[in-house]
Amino acid sequence: MALRIGYVREHFSSPLLQFAEQDNGKTFVLVECPSGTGQLISRLTNDEIDVAIALTDPLISGIAKGSTAYKLVGSYVTTPLNWAVITGPKTAFKNISDLQNTSLGISRLGSGSQTMAYVMALQNGWPTDKLDFKINNDIHGLIASVNDGSTSAFMWEWFTTKPWVDSGEARFIGSVPTPWPSWLIAAHPTRAAPAAAALSTFLSKLSEYGVRESKDVEFIKEKFGYxxxxxxxxxxxxGYPQDCAAIPAHVITDTLGVLEQAGFVKKPEGGFKAQDFVNTGIVKLT
Known part of the structure; x- marks a missing residue:
């Protein structure tokens, strides 16, 4: 039975999409999750996918908060994600500092758009327990919210949002890069066990599809129209990892450190242990 791989269809997924074209459904099928990591986690929980390629911070914070729907099984992107801070074209907001004590748009609770709002607040010295959020489901709902005034701003990946800025439907007022590598791979712990061999093969082959600029410019142009x-x-x-089946332990501990400082997760008695976040039967901590 083919693995069900949940993903977000954007330029970061180019290596996965190229792999999928070669595989042609023989060993895995793609399940698009346009609302992002919150939707990916929900579908893992509801047995709608077996594997999720998702943002580092919501995956780690979900486990830290007690989720048993998944464990980490691999790495996908080794570089930070540049989160743009976006408002409507006609709003009065000029800088990130103008957003304090306003309502921020997020896609879902526990999403990257929410965890990065906590990081933004931390960097600007705002009380993190005072943040106010409005759930808008996806990029289209978020764009609508900053135009109808129901939110002041939202955070989304810079290049994904740029077409709306270029068309005049939104405006950048800053950016906040993640203080961690941006994408990891997770799988449901129970369903991963019988599929361990297939999942290990998937991770090994995915490692071969890192970005190759001369080829990938045309691929991304064709797929996404950028x-x-x-x-x-x-x-x-x-940057993409040489070995998708390895996760540096410091990625987990460093991310938890920032999320703790932001007040988004609470350290248990005895502290967090990196090995508790991974499926050690599939991925190795380095």
Missing amino acids: PEEDIKAWLKTV
Whole structure:
């Protein structure tokens, strides 16, 4: 039976999409999750997917908060994600500092758009327990919210949002890069056990599809319609792992340290242990 791989269809998924074209459904099928990591985690929980390629911080914070729906099984992107801070074209907000004590748009509770709002607050010295959020489900709902005034701003990956800025439907007022590598791979612990061999093969082959600029510019242009100059600028900022079946332990501990400081997760008695976050039968901590 083919693995069900949940993913977000954006430029970061290019290696996965190229792999999928070669595999042609023989060993895995893709399940698109346009609402992002919150939706991926929900589908893992509801047995709608077996594996999720998702953002580092919501995956780690979910386990830290007690989720048993998944464990980490691999790495996907080794570089930070540049989160743009986006408002409507006609709002009065000019800088990130103007957003304090306003309502921020997020896709779902526990999503990257929410965890990064905590990081933004931490960096600006705002009380993290005073943040106010409005759930808008996906990028389309978030764009609508900053235009109808129901939220002041939201956070989303820079290049994904840039087409709306270029068309005049949104405006950048800053950015907050993640203080951690941006994407990890997770799998449901029970369903991963009988599929361990297939999952290990998937991770091994995915490692071969890192970005190769000359080929990938045309692939991303065709799949996503981004301008060539934007693709080339993004390719200079992104890195993929040589071995998807390995996770540096410090990625987990460093991420938890920032999320603790932001007040988004609470350290248990005895502290967090990196090995509790991973499926050691599939991935190795380095």
